[in-house]
Amino acid sequence: MDQTSPPNDTRPLAIEARGLVKNFDGTLAVDGVDILVPEGAIYGILGPNGAGKTTTLRMLLGIIDPDAGVRKIFGNDRPHEIAKLVGYLPEERGLYPAMKAIEAIAFMGALRGLPLDQGRARGLELLRKHDLDHAANKQIRQLSKGMAQTVQLLGTLVHHPKLVILDEPFSGLDAINQGKLERMIRELADDGTTVIFSTHVIHHAERLCEGVAIIAGGKVPYAGSVEAARDRIPAQVRLETRERDGKWREALPADTRREGDFFSFPLPDSGIEDLLRSLIEGNAGIQSLSIERAGLHDAFVHIAGEAAARAIEQDNANENSL
Template identity: 50%
Template sequence: MSDFSVEANGLTKYFGNFKAVDNVSLAVPAGSIYGVLGPNGAGKTTSLRMMLGIIDPDEGTSRLFGGLKPQSVRGRIGYLPEERGLYPGMKAREAIAFMGALRGLDWSEGRRRAAAFMAELGLERVIDEKIRKMSKGMAQMVQLIGSIVHAPDLIVLDEPFSGLDPVNQERLEMLVRREQARGATILFSTHVMAHAERLCDRIAVIARSARRFEGTVDEARALLPMQVRYTPRESVDAAAIATCLPTNAEHSGDAWHFTIDDKHVEPLLARITASGHGVSGLSISRPALHDAFVHIVRQVDAGFDADATGDAIEEASA
């Protein structure tokens, strides 16, 4: 048995002359919730499809549950593609049972599990409603349940939160946690950081076709300095207070705002205490995953812009 449900090594894919995925490697620990994050068009969907063996890479390999033949373990996988699709004339219960049957689940057991899932999510009122009569978000929930009704060991969800209202987003998060508690591994792609921050054990950031970060959410947030808001107890000359604060400190109203590295937090507190200005308010917080994501992507974009400028100068001088 492998410690990883998914192991991708050097996955690369061209569409014509365009390199859609560039040497992407990642390992998804068994039983974890793993997020593949990136802007639209970054290569997330193509990467997931290569990992699952839906499309072949031009370079690199993918292993599922330790094996090199993804198609041989398809019954252990639940996959929600980015492009949603259900038979509009089917009722929700039958649509879920049908998707389970495609993965070897007995039809009657599929119908029973469909009813149980829908009841758990508070959706029993639409269990016998036809797909064509459902809202887009409700139909998406039906397809999601159909993707996991056979109790797969690996669940792969491509942009699962897209198109869902806040209530159904909460239902989806509950399902993800439920399936992890059952022992499943969940791998999903998204460009909405809030879901990843709440759910993921580990993340990978893909930007400009390549993996730019891999690690925990806290490790991603640690790429940026701490954010500090300090309010002195007594109103004193701003210049006097500024002498004990970092040079990037900005004064707004009664408070000061600045960033600081972890290693400088304790010396800062010592300086504030020694200054005698006192503390009316002090908050020190780590930036959100959203901030770290934007930081990573902007660094990549800046590198590409610099390369493009350099190429243009070189061509002009040739």
């Protein structure tokens, strides 16, 4: 199976998971998961609800132990010993409704060893940075859903973790707050923080991630770079010519399809140069030519299968209907 780190990537690993297995009452939830995440990367675990994403994250964090396999964070196979280096936002959001926003942030920092007064000072800085300082002394119950989720995220970051793990962080956010969260994730990575998040929304992973693990039915059929995943499907050439026929057509690949005024075919392994030469010499009259690479959604369907793709689309539809 492909791995996240290319052979020439010399960065140390923030996360190393090999052969993770977890059963719940005889049901195999995670079956032999391998994931490698280099330090400073943004990494996505991509799959439908129920695929095993949350279970995998909880094993990495040491919240639950695997039945088999090895997981290490920064080289340590005892996650609890380095909990202060990790920030974790669970899928089940939860803050004390009567607690003030600034106190909630400081409290979450204290759980990771940050003194309360330092947590309040850092929390106020974070709230100001995200234009939420006016909410510092408001109770969580007085905040909008998006603001409350932002407060919980800031509490996840207040102790300056080296690794941030976010379980479905975009769930329930509107488009504006999703954009803000994407910017926050990029800023964390720019500062050298490793970010790993689970999601069933493919476009977030495609925009943000250096590497992804595609998970379906508790298995990971692919773990590697986003680029390599997309390259599993050959790029498609779309060609429009002024002439409709001529000897130049012999140069087109055998699997060329005619789509209205266009010819479509996979990009030849040898590239496009020889074909272009034949088209020009044959006076085909090139009107337009584009090379279209597959997106991560197409790669997901190709790798995980139609059933997993339908499940992920249903998850998105269910969330959008709420």
